[in-house]
Amino acid sequence: MSGDVVLRVENLKKHFVVGHTGVIHREPITVKAVDGVSFEIRRGETFGIVGESGSGKSTIAYITMGMYLPTSGTITYDGRDLFAEKKRPIGLKKEIQIVFQDPGSSLNPRQSIKQILELPLRIHNPHANRLEEVIRLLDLVDLPPEYMHKYPRQLSGGERQIVAIARALATNPSVVVLDEPTSALDVSVQGKVLNLLIRLQRELGLTYMFITHDLSVMRNLASRVAIMYLGRIAEVAATEQFFSNPQHPYTQMLLSSIPVISEEEEKLKPAKVVSTGEIPSPVNLPKGCSFHTRCPYVMDVCKRVDPVMVDVGQRGGHIARCHLFEQPPEVAQQAEAVAASQEGA
Amino acid sequence: MSAQTPILDIKNLSVHFRVYGGVLKVLDGIDFHVFPGEKVGLVGETGCGKTTTMKAILRVLPTPPAVIPNGEILFKGQNVLKMSERKLLDMRGQGISMIFQDPTSALNPVFTIGQQLEAVIRHASPQNHRLSRSAIEQRARLALREVALADPDRLLNSYPIQLSGGMRQRVCIGMALSTDPELLIADEPGTALDVTIQDQVLRLLQRLVDEKQKSVILITHTLGIVRQTTDRVYVMYAGNMVEVAPTKRLFAKPAHPYTQGLMAAVPRLSGGGISEGIPGRIPSYMNPPVGCRFHTRCPYAMPVCERLKPPVFTVDDEAHQVACFLYDAPDKVQAYKQEQVAV
Numbered sequence A: 001m002s003g004d005v006v007l008r009v010e011n012l013k014k015h016f017v018v019g020h021t022g023v024i025h026r027e028p029i030t031v032k033a034v035d036g037v038s039f040e041i042r043r044g045e046t047f048g049i050v051g052e053s054g055s056g057k058s059t060i061a062y063i064t065m066g067m068y069l070p071t072s073g074t075i076t077y078d079g080r081d082l083f084a085e086k087k088r089p090i091g092l093k094k095e096i097q098i099v100f101q102d103p104g105s106s107l108n109p110r111q112s113i114k115q116i117l118e119l120p121l122r123i124h125n126p127h128a129n130r131l132e133e134v135i136r137l138l139d140l141v142d143l144p145p146e147y148m149h150k151y152p153r154q155l156s157g158g159e160r161q162i163v164a165i166a167r168a169l170a171t172n173p174s175v176v177v178l179d180e181p182t183s184a185l186d187v188s189v190q191g192k193v194l195n196l197l198i199r200l201q202r203e204l205g206l207t208y209m210f211i212t213h214d215l216s217v218m219r220n221l222a223s224r225v226a227i228m229y230l231g232r233i234a235e236v237a238a239t240e241q242f243f244s245n246p247q248h249p250y251t252q253m254l255l256s257s258i259p260v261i262s263e264e265e266e267k268l269k270p271a272k273v274v275s276t277g278e279i280p281s282p283v284n285l286p287k288g289c290s291f292h293t294r295c296p297y298v299m300d301v302c303k304r305v306d307p308v309m310v311d312v313g314q315r316g317g318h319i320a321r322c323h324l325f326e327q328p329p330e331v332a333q334q335a336e337a338v339a340a341s342q343e344g345a
Numbered sequence B: 001m002s003a004q005t006p007i008l009d010i011k012n013l014s015v016h017f018r019v020y021g022g023v024l025k026v027l028d029g030i031d032f033h034v035f036p037g038e039k040v041g042l043v044g045e046t047g048c049g050k051t052t053t054m055k056a057i058l059r060v061l062p063t064p065p066a067v068i069p070n071g072e073i074l075f076k077g078q079n080v081l082k083m084s085e086r087k088l089l090d091m092r093g094q095g096i097s098m099i100f101q102d103p104t105s106a107l108n109p110v111f112t113i114g115q116q117l118e119a120v121i122r123h124a125s126p127q128n129h130r131l132s133r134s135a136i137e138q139r140a141r142l143a144l145r146e147v148a149l150a151d152p153d154r155l156l157n158s159y160p161i162q163l164s165g166g167m168r169q170r171v172c173i174g175m176a177l178s179t180d181p182e183l184l185i186a187d188e189p190g191t192a193l194d195v196t197i198q199d200q201v202l203r204l205l206q207r208l209v210d211e212k213q214k215s216v217i218l219i220t221h222t223l224g225i226v227r228q229t230t231d232r233v234y235v236m237y238a239g240n241m242v243e244v245a246p247t248k249r250l251f252a253k254p255a256h257p258y259t260q261g262l263m264a265a266v267p268r269l270s271g272g273g274i275s276e277g278i279p280g281r282i283p284s285y286m287n288p289p290v291g292c293r294f295h296t297r298c299p300y301a302m303p304v305c306e307r308l309k310p311p312v313f314t315v316d317d318e319a320h321q322v323a324c325f326l327y328d329a330p331d332k333v334q335a336y337k338q339e340q341v342a343v
Ligand SMILES: Nc1ncnc2c1ncn2[C@@H]1O[C@H](COP(=O)(O)OP(=O)(O)OP(=O)(O)O)[C@@H](O)[C@H]1O
Pocket: A016, A017, A018, A031, A032, A033, A051, A052, A053, A054, A055, A056, A057, A058, A059, A060, A282, B161, B162, B163, B164, B165, B166, B167, B192
């Protein structure tokens, strides 16, 4: 739990307008892709983000990269607001880089590996000896120098992803956003790529925002994990806590659904919580807790009042957003009373 | 089950690609079959030929560069490789559906989900062709609901770019199921899905096979999914089928050295860090290793492995087969090992 905060995300929102309703009362239809997300990433850690498909993970990644502007809320890097200026200054841009999920489409097929790696150098480090830098980058990720003359299609999926990692490192960033960097790879190649990422983190002191669907990978890689559901965070915990003592009902459902390959791991999973119900549409979020349509513990209050984040661990740093943990119970009752009076008004 | 005739039966199939500079000998005489109502898993390293095998079944391999020097593919007793264009269309429309690996390229970016889904349903069969627009739309909505997609109306009017990766993947699954196929081929159907939805989709697949006696071929790198959903598993390495076994047995007692390496590389929920993977890389298909294609990476390689291609041996009983000299008769194995000492 050492380390100062590098990236602070505060009440981040991103709403997309995807259409309009009727002809007369034209109201925008919005998808609340990210809807009030806060977390901190500490220097040198691997902060994992897991969640439902469509829960807004990539959107957070893209906002962090400056590819989207937030609807509201902020992200600060080393205390500097990433969105203070219209265009992100180059000096700030170089600090945060990204590796995308699909190694096929994120590399330009018409450029050689050398050209691909040179591009960020041209912008961020124009005075460097480019050839030397390209060789250094390839060496950093364990690829032989002759690879610079190859084209993406001549590489395997794993090698392409390794080139994408090298490209992300070209600017000497301190934070790397990894948006499902290995989900297109088989376990053996995935092992190589993940070990490379672990080694680079150690050698270069990198901080990772690591997005994945694979909870077994998360278990072995992340220092802390955040769970997202429909644009919001449901639970944050240190990895050990997260797996040994999951609190939020969605987390429990998630952990009990992990496909594993041995009886031994089967025993580590929480009792099976059968996943049922529809995922609500992100344009039409249910009132109250957005998980209530699928939650096995749903209570009356859940259908009316949105739960708030509360501390659920003994040692702090373990938080969950669920009425089951709101102590004392009067708080929940009060919240319900407020909701009822508002409804009446 | 084995008394039945397989719905799909591949015998001694080879597929080569003629490319600049030579011939890639990718599939190297594989045998593979699926019984009606059976769920069969297919696993193996990136580039080992899984998708190529499936494309051969549907006859969608680009020719050139692909050539099929030998082998046959029987779907319900008929050789796909010799089928007329008409029969082929029927087979793709109603017989076999495939969920392709990459949902981004499987969907056309310039048409809405609704336009694409409705076209697939309409062209599935002559009967569907005569359905009214609203009936087709109704079936499209149903197809999306079946894969746990809420708000089908919004989705039907959306373009692929407006959906998250996982939603696109579920659209593809819904599309493949919408034509009510007898054999469903799912190539990495779960990669973009979170495990609770993955679980739901897989249970949906399971229900489909159980209720309607459908067959499924499931290709995935997530071995846990194979363990959970399939009856039998084939393991492929560099264009060879190296092992086949009932799922339980394969996970309890993997026989082929490659399968053992693959299992060891899976990240465990019990922790223990990330494995380095199997040392080395998949060999070149231009000059594949002589003998066992795995010998360059195999910790147990013997001199015989560099000379001869291992035939299929039986482990315990007929259901579990492995292409590796270690499973030859004990006295022969002894002799192979002594040869190694002599060298
Ligand atoms: N440019 C856009 N326009 C409209 N809607 C969008 C856009 N980008 C994303 N969305 C919507 O925002 C939501 C979140 O999408 P996002 O890609 O962030 O999810 P994700 O958590 O990364 O999902 P996955 O695990 O499937 O990759 C989805 O409902 C998606 O349809």
